[in-house]
Amino acid sequence: MVDYSVNGSVALLLVNNPPVNALSHAVRKGLADGMLKAEKDRNVKAIVIAGKGRTFPAGADIREFSRPKREPWLTSVGNNIESSRKPVVAAIHGTCLGGGLEVALFCHYRVALKSAKVGFPEVALGILPGAAGTQRLPRVTGLPIAFDMITSGRHVSADQAKKYGIIDEVFTGDIVNSGIKYALSMVGKSTIPRRLRAVQVPGGENVQEYADAAMAQVKKKYKGYQAPVYCVRAIKASVEKPYDLGVKNEETLFKVLGQSGQARAQQYAFFAERLVGKWQMPGGNSETAKPLPVRSTAVIGAGTMGSGIAVCILSAGLPCYLVEQNEKFLNNGVKTIKALMEGSVKLGKISVEVGQRAASLLKPTMSYDDLTGVDLVIEAVYENLDLKKEIFAKLDKICKPSTILCSNTSSLDIDRIAVATNRPEKCVGVHFFAPAYHMKLLENIYSTRTSPVTAATVMKLGKTIGKVPVLVKSCQGFLANRMNTPYGTEATFLVEEGALPWEVDQVMEDFGMPMGPFKVRDLSGLDINVKITEEIAKTFGIKLTDETRFVGGNRYSHLNATLVNMGRLGRKSGKGWYKYEKAGGKLATVDDEVISVLERHCRRLGMERRTVSSQEIIERLLYPCINEGFKILEEGIAKRPEDIDISWLYGFTFPKYLGGPMYYASQVGLDRIYDRICHYHEAFPYSKHWVPSLLLRRLSEQNIPLSQWMASPGAKL
Ligand code: 3HC
Numbered sequence: 001m002v003d004y005s006v007n008g009s010v011a012l013l014l015v016n017n018p019p020v021n022a023l024s025h026a027v028r029k030g031l032a033d034g035m036l037k038a039e040k041d042r043n044v045k046a047i048v049i050a051g052k053g054r055t056f057p058a059g060a061d062i063r064e065f066s067r068p069k070r071e072p073w074l075t076s077v078g079n080n081i082e083s084s085r086k087p088v089v090a091a092i093h094g095t096c097l098g099g100g101l102e103v104a105l106f107c108h109y110r111v112a113l114k115s116a117k118v119g120f121p122e123v124a125l126g127i128l129p130g131a132a133g134t135q136r137l138p139r140v141t142g143l144p145i146a147f148d149m150i151t152s153g154r155h156v157s158a159d160q161a162k163k164y165g166i167i168d169e170v171f172t173g174d175i176v177n178s179g180i181k182y183a184l185s186m187v188g189k190s191t192i193p194r195r196l197r198a199v200q201v202p203g204g205e206n207v208q209e210y211a212d213a214a215m216a217q218v219k220k221k222y223k224g225y226q227a228p229v230y231c232v233r234a235i236k237a238s239v240e241k242p243y244d245l246g247v248k249n250e251e252t253l254f255k256v257l258g259q260s261g262q263a264r265a266q267q268y269a270f271f272a273e274r275l276v277g278k279w280q281m282p283g284g285n286s287e288t289a290k291p292l293p294v295r296s297t298a299v300i301g302a303g304t305m306g307s308g309i310a311v312c313i314l315s316a317g318l319p320c321y322l323v324e325q326n327e328k329f330l331n332n333g334v335k336t337i338k339a340l341m342e343g344s345v346k347l348g349k350i351s352v353e354v355g356q357r358a359a360s361l362l363k364p365t366m367s368y369d370d371l372t373g374v375d376l377v378i379e380a381v382y383e384n385l386d387l388k389k390e391i392f393a394k395l396d397k398i399c400k401p402s403t404i405l406c407s408n409t410s411s412l413d414i415d416r417i418a419v420a421t422n423r424p425e426k427c428v429g430v431h432f433f434a435p436a437y438h439m440k441l442l443e444n445i446y447s448t449r450t451s452p453v454t455a456a457t458v459m460k461l462g463k464t465i466g467k468v469p470v471l472v473k474s475c476q477g478f479l480a481n482r483m484n485t486p487y488g489t490e491a492t493f494l495v496e497e498g499a500l501p502w503e504v505d506q507v508m509e510d511f512g513m514p515m516g517p518f519k520v521r522d523l524s525g526l527d528i529n530v531k532i533t534e535e536i537a538k539t540f541g542i543k544l545t546d547e548t549r550f551v552g553g554n555r556y557s558h559l560n561a562t563l564v565n566m567g568r569l570g571r572k573s574g575k576g577w578y579k580y581e582k583a584g585g586k587l588a589t590v591d592d593e594v595i596s597v598l599e600r601h602c603r604r605l606g607m608e609r610r611t612v613s614s615q616e617i618i619e620r621l622l623y624p625c626i627n628e629g630f631k632i633l634e635e636g637i638a639k640r641p642e643d644i645d646i647s648w649l650y651g652f653t654f655p656k657y658l659g660g661p662m663y664y665a666s667q668v669g670l671d672r673i674y675d676r677i678c679h680y681h682e683a684f685p686y687s688k689h690w691v692p693s694l695l696l697r698r699l700s701e702q703n704i705p706l707s708q709w710m711a712s713p714g715a716k717l
Helices: 024-042 064-066 074-083 099-106 121-125 133-141 142-151 157-165 176-188 204-221 227-240 241-258 261-275 304-313 329-347 352-360 384-400 413-417 451-465 480-497 501-511 517-524 526-539 559-565 591-604 613-636 639-653 661-668 668-682 695-700 705-711
Strands: 001-006 010-015 047-049 089-094 094-096 109-113 117-119 169-172 297-300 320-322 364-365 377-381 405-407 427-431 442-448 468-474 579-582 587-589
Touching: 001 024, 001 297, 001 384, 001 587, 010 024, 010 121, 010 517, 024 047, 024 074, 024 094, 047 064, 047 099, 047 176, 064 109, 064 261, 074 099, 074 442, 089 176, 094 320, 099 613, 109 157, 109 176, 109 591, 121 142, 121 261, 133 227, 142 204, 142 227, 157 169, 169 176, 204 227, 227 261, 241 261, 241 352, 261 639, 297 304, 304 320, 304 329, 304 352, 304 427, 320 329, 329 364, 329 480, 352 364, 377 451, 384 413, 405 451, 427 451, 427 695, 442 451, 442 639, 451 468, 468 639, 480 501, 480 517, 480 559, 480 613, 480 639, 501 526, 501 613, 517 613, 526 559, 559 591, 587 705, 591 661, 613 639, 613 661, 613 668, 613 695, 639 661, 661 668, 661 705
Parallel strands: 010 047, 047 089, 089 109, 094 117, 109 169, 297 320, 297 377, 320 364, 377 405, 405 427, 442 468
Antiparallel strands: 001 010, 427 442, 579 587
8 A cells, every 4th residue: 555666766655545545554554664665775865755646645544443553553653754864755745634744744854735735633533643743743833833733623735834844845746756856855964853853842931821822722612622622731741741751641642532432423423424425315326416517606685695605606616696686685785795705804714816706706686687597596585485486487487408496495395396397306405504604514405306416416516615515305394404493492391391591501502512592592583483483373273372382282382472572582682581781782691581581471371390400401402303313314304314413513513522413312322312202202292302203212122223223224124
């Protein structure tokens, strides 16, 4: 897995382990053998290490982490490289990440192609650099940059890496040739001054100050995650301990983290994210269906959602028409888009050039006739079936036959929209999450008539615009909202029974959710939730009042509506479940008036308030969602638990260190989850979400672990 060749007096060690040249055992052995051979060959005066194909090694082989460690480990391979008296040059292209960057830091010189990226993404896998990276990077960059790069895991461009001192020279063209020439220019020079182990860490005298600042930062930014905290401790030791002891310390921390539940969950999430790209649907899959080219697009509706979607498309360099029927709305949309893009430039999310190019690709219009030749249209008007059908019918008449018509809907049946057209196979749902320019999940929904080629096109588009696309079958609420509904519903029932909103929020924030359910509801507006419930009640012929206890045979609480009737709409009205009087109306504080509302509500319904434990809060909010997740698998709405987990990680910011709700369920134990669901079903027979899933029952009764079922989905059904 390492091709060895000699070019004149330079030995070339070319790592050849596609697709990303991961540093598997065979690669490490190949590098060690190659170094030995080059050392022994008197004709060899310098050595170049590079990667074949698309990249320099992008890190250790993550799949090996679950197996026993095999020698040679990367650190001993690196020690051999460093101690060589012949100059060793890393010639970097593609993504030089994790163990790959560690190999490069053992080399005496590092040159890179201009397009290359370097970084330590280990933290995203719940671990830290484990081959001296935490000891060697600070010796090159100084402490602040090392703390930042290693705790954030961010990728750094070759030019930036040169400024940081990581890269010695940046080249264009053939990087292996440049590396060989560079190595030749170093022949005869002593390698001793280039051995990082002997270098003092710049800024080391202020280590405590830098480490305190880094620790405060990671505890705030990555609340609940262990790895960034361990990274800070490991880097700090680069100053406080001699090199070898610092490496030993890193090894210990690496081992502890590697065996942690967080690391296992985060590595599961890494592979799950890749798996969702390998989708299947009736009649096709990601292997067989080739996406249609999308070179031009249009978004119908310049509201918050439409504008956010347009920003995603434009930022990816795709031209986009923005369509509104009213000039004022259109101008507002254009203003919103420009403001969002300026914000992205200011935050450094996109470069000034990308921002300018994106702005030039926006084509505001009030005429559908401009859309004749576009490849793909996303309708993003409000949730109203008749309006969406009308727009689809119009688009069907105007657009060329190959145009794909997408609806940004969070709940409407795609089949019922597609019937308005003569191209149902080209109609598909694309559910963006608010705010659309920020949230990474893109839930793509196929109907009974959507073709695999259409699905392939929107899955590819999702990736192009920087989202994580997940493909699901159309049903009420699709995957994400259908599964998430009991979360909010149960939160309200809990406060009706005796918990306080801030207690529920605190428990869920301690669990790892960035915001508790009541703060989320205040943020999005209580009136929205009430309107949706009223619409559902109407379909049962019910007008909601504070006496209503059931809707369609399901338990109902009027608490949200009571608050709305009191003018408590959430943050936008200065009060909702909390009051917002501080920090410019942004800080949620406890409000005694809400306690009075709850007590009055319970007295009227004759409900005695009780103490609710933290465990019950977690179970009542999450277990019905998990139950629904199993029903979603049972019905084939999602094909694999990974589709569900990724939807929650990127749609609802479920903590990655817990892997996602289905992975979390497997860790709690399906028996336990099933027992508790049965318990709550008995206690609350009027909530359909507590009716246990058949699949969950079967897995629990037959004692089949979810992981085993994951490996052979369908087989045990
Ligand atoms: N180990 C094993 N497999 C890996 C891998 C790794 N480090 N990195 C990527 N792969 C696999 C992926 O699972 C995928 O497999 P599949 O085709 O079977 O699904 C395939 O390689 C291609 O990966 P992507 O689809 O992600 O390809 P992209 O081109 O989109 O991205 C990448 C390439 C940026 C390199 C991305 O794969 C990535 O971020 N990889 C992980 C990098 C990383 O975390 N490195 C650190 C590893 S830990 C380490 O080095 C510890 C050390 O300090 C001791």
